[in-house]
Amino acid sequence: MLKFDEELFLNLVEKEGLAFRGQIEEIVDGITKRGYSNIFLIGAGGTIAMMYPYEYILKSNSTIDVHAEIAAEFMVMNHKHFSKDSVCIFTSVSGTTQETVAAAEYCKEKGATTIALVAEPNTPLTQIADYCITTGSETHSFDTFFMLLYMVVFRFMHNNNEFPQYEQFTNEVSLLPRAILDAVKSFDKKAEEFAITHKDTDYHMMVGSGNLWGNTYSYAMCILEEMQWIQAKSIHAAEFFHGTLELVVEDTSVILIKGEDETRPLMDRVERFVEKISKNITVIDTKSFEMEGISEEFRKHFSVSINWSVLSRISVYLERERNHPLTLRRYYRQMEY
Amino acid sequence: MLKFDEELFLNLVEKEGLAFRGQIEEIVDGITKRGYSNIFLIGAGGTIAMMYPYEYILKSNSTIDVHAEIAAEFMVMNHKHFSKDSVCIFTSVSGTTQETVAAAEYCKEKGATTIALVAEPNTPLTQIADYCITTGSETHSFDTFFMLLYMVVFRFMHNNNEFPQYEQFTNEVSLLPRAILDAVKSFDKKAEEFAITHKDTDYHMMVGSGNLWGNTYSYAMCILEEMQWIQAKSIHAAEFFHGTLELVVEDTSVILIKGEDETRPLMDRVERFVEKISKNITVIDTKSFEMEGISEEFRKHFSVSINWSVLSRISVYLERERNHPLTLRRYYRQMEY
Structure with missing residues (x-):
């Protein structure tokens, strides 16, 4: 396929991507244990759009209070549901997206818990976030981010006693890279x-x-x-x-x-x-x-x-x-x- | 001004519109007294768009849990924050907008409290809603709806001890029709x-x-x-x-x-x-x-x-x-x- 290296895809998304499961569970379990009031999914352009599915999934499947907010607006609007007890989740390919970096700094200053998924290591966002998963490659980064967000969101739901099928689901997450590859080939x-x-x-x-x-x-x-x-x-x-x-x-x-x-x-x-x-x-x-x-x-x-x-x-x-x-x-x- | 009858505007929006204040306060105070878990602002097209400002205002000024949802999606998505303790607010000029009427029926069946602002009397939505403000005229109905929504939303905030300036605000609402008229003329x-x-x-x-x-x-x-x-x-x-x-x-x-x-x-x-x-x-x-x-x-x-x-x-x-x-x-x- 034009501009698609299957081996590289499987290496990045399947081999390296799936390996973050343990780290994600540890992060989410730690936050759940300490307690939190709600989840903010924050981004700009492609990265807020990437959050909308997970906001929808949470609203349709969970009583966890969730807010997807555009970074630049979030920083000025004085959101009354945001507090030090909020969990704020960000993604950025470059780790430098201006509004996302500023919003993560803002959340951290206010004492909230910040989680970031970033492709490029040693970038501003990787430094700011309390918890950062650094995937290491811009190639296929959205595929990896989507997969990691499933792990994050469904783990929060599982820990909230709303998703008993978590083990089965996570096993299926591990089949997702091959399913993507098949879909891409057939399309x-x-x-x-x-x-x-x-x-x-x-x-x-x-x-x-x-x-x-x-x-x-x-x-x-x-x-x-x-x-x-x-x-x-x-x-x-x-x-x-x-x-x-x-x-x-x-x-x-x-x-x-x-x-x-x-x-x-x-x-x-x-x-x-x-x-x-x-x-x-x-x-x-x-x-x-x-x-x-x-x-x-x-x-x-x-x-x-x-x-x-x-x-x-x-x-x-x-x-x-x-x-x-x-x-x-x-x-x-x-x-x- | 082309297609703008100033006297009619003032009669509909100022004289008749402002007269709903007492009725709205009674409705909102009654609901507050009985208790509610959250507010759903529901509509389609122009009437969901009309709700977005109030969702923003609530998020920026209040801890009341608020959700603005598109009617047709709301009915299928199985929203986990919606329950019999929700307050659901609708507007419709005609009182017949298909999705809005269906969503109001759905909310009522589930035991939630429904409030509707409708222009046309004796239409499906006026029959369904637990509380209905029927303004009586399609002309300038959006101006009237916006004004009534200020009254509704800020009364909920006031009752939630988050808006001590309520009296002053409501006095200013009564100046709004003239302010609109001046703005329209100057624009x-x-x-x-x-x-x-x-x-x-x-x-x-x-x-x-x-x-x-x-x-x-x-x-x-x-x-x-x-x-x-x-x-x-x-x-x-x-x-x-x-x-x-x-x-x-x-x-x-x-x-x-x-x-x-x-x-x-x-x-x-x-x-x-x-x-x-x-x-x-x-x-x-x-x-x-x-x-x-x-x-x-x-x-x-x-x-x-x-x-x-x-x-x-x-x-x-x-x-x-x-x-x-x-x-x-x-x-x-x-x-x-």
């Missing part, structure tokens, strides 16, 4: 076709829901807009019929991000509607992937990770077809503002 | 100019933050997209630098929705950036309105209401300049889906 041709078909498309609607809303929001903003300079509107499936639907015409590109959680019927409804109007629909559905060894019960959770990995295949082909490097920026980190 | 010319300048603009970015994020999201989706069929991307100011900024070029229309809460510096930062790139910026800033009699301390809260009322002036001129009625729909309530 790769479709990703390439999408990029060829859409190399000149200048506007996409992306619709998602539930635990895939974060990926939908993120792919539109951080990949299509930021990395390809293509207009993209992300719309929640439950909101689609309250405005954006009116823009759909025969040639509108609509990308449906379908997963397997409780909100799937909302996506089905959008799909039924757009099928009547547009001839330009792309359905990316985790149901089409085998996820070998993953139980029916947990497929919905792992869909987050699977979905992000297959979306990423579209990116590499868009880059090639559009001759537009994913790293090219007009402004971000190119100028002061 | 009207600018609204008309915007519509003339932008009658052929086919894409706008709208940036907002804090308690004005809801208006930003709503104006893009429910007015520009739904009622004018113009592409519009709403971006939170704290997220703007993580993607969408890369699309800004010299002629990009960027609409900045500025208020007066703690997040204003985030908007200032976006403004400094876009000023360097685009020659096509519209700043809509509540600071430019007098709000006579409103104290410095509370201006930030009333900005929500003021901002929505002036944005609505743009709508009537867009309708005229573009010869596109605000009521025209391709699909919504025109077909089954």
Whole structure:
């Protein structure tokens, strides 16, 4: 596959990634033992979007009080649920994302407990966090982060006596890297076709829901807009019929991000509607992937990770077809503002 | 002013709207006395967007547990913080919005307390809610709803011993209709100019933050997209630098929705950036309105209401300049889906 080294992937995500399980359990168990009032998931752009699935999963499965907050807003809003008893979780590939680093410093100063997942070692965020998992490589860092966040979040739920299936779940986490690899391979041709078909498309609607809303929001903003300079509107499936639907015409590109959680019927409804109007629909559905060894019960959770990995295949082909490097920026980190 | 009857406005919002104060206090005091675990603000499209300011205000000013949830998603997600002890608040102009009515029924069946603000009397939502304020007129209903929501939310905070300034605040609420009218009058010319300048603009970015994020999201989706069929991307100011900024070029229309809460510096930062790139910026800033009699301390809260009322002036001129009625729909309530 283009720009995908299978051996490197398995080495980074499966071998090295899974090895953090013991460390994560130790961190979460220690925090649970000392007690905490709530969990704050904090990030900016791709890293707050990465937290939305876990906020959704916690709200749908746990009584733990959880808040996903955008870093820069969190720091000024005087959030009344935040205190020294909060647990604040951050991720950053570079370890230098300005707002995330500032928010972690802020949380630490206020006496809260901070946990960070960082790819690059010896960076500001690794220094600040009380607990830091440093994965060591920017390559496939989102795949690893998603996997580690499953471990963190479900361990908190387990310790809160809300997830007796923890052992089984964690065993299935260990199957996730292979499931991702299979999904990526089976989707790769479709990703390439999408990029060829859409190399000149200048506007996409992306619709998602539930635990895939974060990926939908993120792919539109951080990949299509930021990395390809293509207009993209992300719309929640439950909101689609309250405005954006009116823009759909025969040639509108609509990308449906379908997963397997409780909100799937909302996506089905959008799909039924757009099928009547547009001839330009792309359905990316985790149901089409085998996820070998993953139980029916947990497929919905792992869909987050699977979905992000297959979306990423579209990116590499868009880059090639559009001759537009994913790293090219007009402004971000190119100028002061 | 075009399509604005001042006398009717004052009659509906000031005279009739303010008269609900006693009824609202009675409802909220009764609920407080019986006890409740948390507040759910539930809606779809414009009515969930209308709740976001109050979610923000509660998070920033109160320890009351609050959740703003999209109606259709809320009904399927199995929200673990929702219970018979929850207070669920809804608004609907027509009283018939499909998802809102269904969600209110769901909440009532589960034994939760339901409060609804509805414009049209004798409609499904007025029948379902335990407590219903029926305002009686669709005209200016959003202005009235915003005002009543201030009363509801700040009364809950007051009863929770978190808002000793309640009397002063409520006295200022009674000045709000006149402040809105003054703002609308002073903005009207600018609204008309915007519509003339932008009658052929086919894409706008709208940036907002804090308690004005809801208006930003709503104006893009429910007015520009739904009622004018113009592409519009709403971006939170704290997220703007993580993607969408890369699309800004010299002629990009960027609409900045500025208020007066703690997040204003985030908007200032976006403004400094876009000023360097685009020659096509519209700043809509509540600071430019007098709000006579409103104290410095509370201006930030009333900005929500003021901002929505002036944005609505743009709508009537867009309708005229573009010869596109605000009521025209391709699909919504025109077909089954």
